[in-house]
Amino acid sequence: MARETRWFFSLFACAALACSSDGGDDGTPAPPFGGGEPPVQQSSGGTAGAGGSSSMGIQGTPEQNPIGAPIDPGLGTPSDNGIGGAPPNSEDDDTPPANTEPPALENVLVFSRTVGYRHDAIGVGIEAIRQLGSANGFGVVATEDAAQFTDATLAGFDVVVFLSTTSDVLDDTQQAAFQRYIQAGGGWVGVHAATDTEYDWPWYGQLIGGNAWFKSHPEIQTVTLDVEKADHASTAHLPATFQLQDEWYNFQANPRPSVTVLLRLDESSYSPGVDAMGDDHPIAWYHEFDGGRAWYTALGHRQELYQDPLFTQHLLGGIRWAAGVAP
Secondary structure, eight states, X not given: OOOOOSSTHHHHTXXXXXXXXXXXXXXXXXXXXXXXXXXXXXOOOOOOOTTSOOOTTOEEOOOOOOOSOOOOTTTTOOSSTTOOXXXXXXXXXXXXXXXXXXXXXXXXXXXXXXXXXXXXXXXXXXXXXXXXXHHHTOEEEEXXXXXXXXXXXXXXXXXXXXXXXXXXXXXXXXXXXXXXXXXXXXXXEEEXXXXXXXXXXXXXXXXXXXXXXXXXXXSOEEEEEEESOTTSTXXXXXXXXXXXXXXXXXXXXXXXXXXXXXXXXXXXXXOXXXXXXXXXXXXXXXXXXXXXXXXXXXXXXXXXXXXXXXXXXXXXXXXXXXXXXXX
């Protein structure tokens, strides 16, 4: 998909970002990957899903100060952008040479508007994606201005990231522009509460994958995750099974029939609550949809994750796949 890669930055130079404050610092935080069980305290909840029910007020642990190693400047740097090419066979060949230059990830738009519940990890999430861009050669523009969802503006981006957006964030005209962007080959990355968004837009439910909107979550817990697809850019660095502490979503529908599942929760390793999904609980997935690419991870509630290279590599791999530069 053609990209206008130079003119758009001035449009966003003054884009305002409304980021929430860091969480509390009571107790000794557990490492994001492989941490121990958190103490039970008051936790934030998600916004109401379809039907208007709310999960706010759920008991769990509060946000903690970021921990873990800082992002490695060289993390996830691609060797060839996942694409190969070959020169023409002969100088005498009358066929015009094919364009063998590999596609490049150049510009990413991070959209974090919230109409419902606002996650306090949004600010650190934006900063983490900016650091990934600096380390991997792509530009990052962050905005909460839905008016930027026009054909002309979206055409300047390879990927649009919905970073814990909530509720109805786009009007009908903006939705139509975003739909045309995907149909023209654009990429979408959804992080955490991106599934707690646009419940009344059927196309968005399909973009997410199988109408897998957020339904509820239990308290923050450490769980066991299984990698289902180990050769994807967003999971190749992960062990086959690992533990992680975060807020774990239950979904209104299982997306598996519509997507390729990347990560699955082992519900026997934690207490999933009244909306448990059973033996098959996808938590990250991807699919090609309506001409474009869509990648989603429910990970990303806790601020600490955005400073953990295992998670940021997961996120980088999803962005690169959605841009079409990684398998």
